[in-house]
Amino acid sequence: MKMIDKINFSSPFKRPMGIALFAALVFGILVSSHSHAKYASFVMDADTGHVLHSVNADTRNYPASLTKMMTLFMLFEAIEQKKITLNTKMRVSRRATWQPPSRLGLKAGSHIRAEDAIYALVTKSANDVATVVAEALGGTEWEFAKAMTKRAHAIGMTKTNFRNASGLPNRGQLSTARDMAKLGNELWKRFPQYYKYFKTQKWSYKGRTYGNHNKLMKKYDGMDGIKTGYIRAAGFNLVSSVNRGGHRLIGVVFGGKTANQRNAIMARILDRGFTKIDPKMMAAYNKKKKAAQKKRAVEIAAKRRSTAWGVQVGAFNTVKKARTQAIAAIKRAPSYLSGAQTKVVPLKNGSKKVYRARVVGVEKREAYRACKALKKMRQPCMVFRSKGTQVAMNKR
Template identity: 80%
Template sequence: MNARTHYRTFQTTKRTAVKWGLVALFACLTFLIVPAQAKYATFVMDAETGKVLQNTNADTRNYPASLTKMMTLFMLFEALESKKVTLDTKMRVSRRATWQPPSRLGLKRGSHIRVEDAIYALVTKSANDVATVVAEHLGGTEWEFAKEMTKKAKEIGMTRTTFRNASGLPHRRQLSTARDMAKLGNTLWKRFPQYYSYFKTESWTYKGRTYGNHNKLMKKYDGMDGIKTGYIRASGFNLVSSVNREGHRLVGVVFGGKTATQRNNIMARILDQSFTKVDPQMMAAYQKKTKAKKEQRVQEVASKRRSTGWGVQVGAYGTYSKAERQAIAAVKRAPSYLSGAQTMVVPLKNGQKSVYRARVVGVEKREAYRACRALKKMRQPCMVFRAKSTQVALNK
C-alpha cells in the first residue's frame, strides 16, 4: 500500500468518525435542551360540528414529538394536490437526512425514495430521515420547510403551534397543544379524503423488510382509522385518533402518557365517554353488542378447550377432597393456560388402598406443557397426559 492509499484510507476513517461523532452530539444536545417533564392533556371533538366533548389542559403547549409528521404529510398532500409532485416522484436523500437519529429507515446518502414510499414510511415507521428528505425536497432546507409548516398551521387555526423541524425531534421551540393537534387531524380527514386512507395502513414492506404501524390501538378500538403516535422523553406518549362509529366521527388527542399502554387506555376511555355524550342510545347498544361478542368468544374458547384431548395431572392424593382442591388450585395458579378447562378427580386402586389423581383436562397440547412449566416453577408437581374421550369426572 503506497502513501497515497494510506492517506485516502486515513481521510475516509476520519470523515466517518466525525460524521458519527456529530450524530451522537446532535442526539445528546437535542435531548439536553428540552426539559424532561411531560405535560398531560386530552381533547375530543366532534369531527363534523367541531363541538368540544372532552377537554383537559387542551391549550397547554407541549412537545408534539412525531405528531409533527402529520403536518409534514399535510404539506406533502398539498404538493400532490397541486401537481408539484406525484406519487412516483423520486426525492434525493441528503447527508443531513442520513444523520437524523432513530427512528429512521436507514436511507443512504445520494439514494432516492418515492413520494408514496415516503408517505408509508412516515405513517408506519415514523422515520425521521424520511421526514428530512420530504422537507428538503419541498422547502429547499428543513428550516425553511418548518417555517412554511408553521404558516400553514396558523391558516388552519392552529394558533398555539410552532414548528422547527419536520420530524418532531426535540427542539425547545417546537410546541403545540392537544386542541391544535385535533384541528390538524380533523383537517387532514376533511381536506384530503383521497390520501387520508394512508393513515389506516397497518404494515408496509420496503426493500424486503416489513414495518408495522406504531398505532396499536387502531387494531383494538372499533372504528378507529388513524392517525398518528408520537414520543420523545420530554413529551411522553402522544396520540391523535380519528374514529367513526355509526356515522359519528370523533377526533381525540392524548398528550403526556407515561407509557404507550396507559396512553391507549386513556384514549379509549375518553372516546367512550364522548360517544356516550353524542349518542347515548347508540353507545349503550354498541356496548351491549360488544359484551355479547366477548361472551361468545369466551364460550367458543371454553368449548374448544373442553373438546381438546390434553390435560395435566397435578399429583395423586389419599383423599378425594384434597385431590379436588389441588385441581382447582392449579387452574387458579395458571389461568392463562387452564382457565375454562375441566377439573376432575380420577381414583386408582393401589392394592388395598385408593389414591385420587388430581387432573385438569380439555386444553391444547401446547397449553398443557406451558401450564406444567408454570406450575413447576411454583413447586407444584405436574405432568402432561393425553386424555381419553371417555374420561368423566368422578362426582363425590
C-alpha cells in the same frame, strides 16, 4: 417518473454539521429530555367542531412524532397542487441519514418514492424520511419547518410552532391538544383520497415489513388513524380519528406515561364523547359488545374443555429426562400431538421425587389416538384430563 434530487441548502444547514451546530442540537435534546411532559386530552366532533372533552387543551407541549402529521399535510398538499406525484423520487441527503431512530436506514444519494415516504412516515415513523420530504419540498428542513408553521397557523393552529419535520426534541417545537385535533380533522376533510394511508397496518419495503405503531387501531372499533408520538420530554402522545354510528370524533392525548396507559385514556374519552353525542347508539353498541364478549368467553371455555386432555409418557428421576421424553413423544406422534405443549409434573413417591413427562392441550380423540400410536412403538402412555384424572393406560 418525476425526480427531485437537487437540494438548495440554505442557513442554517449550508455545510455538514459542525461543532457548534452539533453542540446546539445536543443541548436542545438534553434540555428537552429533562422537561416534564404535561398531560392534556381533547375530543371534538369532527362534523360540527363541538368540543366533547377538554383537559389542558391549550397547554403547549412537545408534539413528538405527531409533527409528522403536518409533514404529511404539506406533502399531500404538494401532490394536490401537482408540484409532485406519488411516483416522484426524492433524493436522500447525507444529513437525512444522520437522523436518530426511528428510521428506515436510507443511504445517502439514494432515492425514495413519495408514496413510499408516506407509508414510512405513517407506519415506521421514520425520522430520516421526514428529513427527505422536508428537503425535497423546502430546500432545507429549516425552511420547510418555517413553511409548516405558517401553514399550521393558516388552518387555525395558532399555538403551534415547528422547528423540524420529524418531531425530534427541540425546545421551540410546541403544540397543543386542540391544535393537533384541528390538524387531524383537516387531514380527514381536506385529503380523503390520501387519508386512507393512515389506516395502513403493515407496509413492506425492500424485503422488510414494518407495522403501524398505533396498536389501538386494531382494538378500538371504528378507529382508522391517525398518528402516535413519543420522546422522553413529551411522554406518549396520540391523535385518533374514529367513525362510529355515523359520527366521527377526533381525540388527542398528550403526556401518557406508557403506551398502554395512553391507549386506555384515549378509549375512555372517546367512549364518553360518543355517549354525549348519541347515547342511544352508544348504549346499543355497549350491549352488542357485551354480548360479543360473552359469546367469545363461552367459545374459549368450550375450546379449553375440548383440549383439556393430555398423555403421560412416563416418570423420571430428573426434570431434564422427563422433558426430553415428552418432546420425543410429540416427534413420534406428530399427527396427533403437533401444536401441543410439554409439561413436567413433580410427584413425591415415598422419600423420592419423580417427574412425570406429559404432553398437554389436545382433544380427547387425539389423546387416545396418540397413545395408540405410541404403544405400537413400545412407548408407555396414559391418557388423562387436565385435572390429572387418569382415564386409560396403554401398557407395553
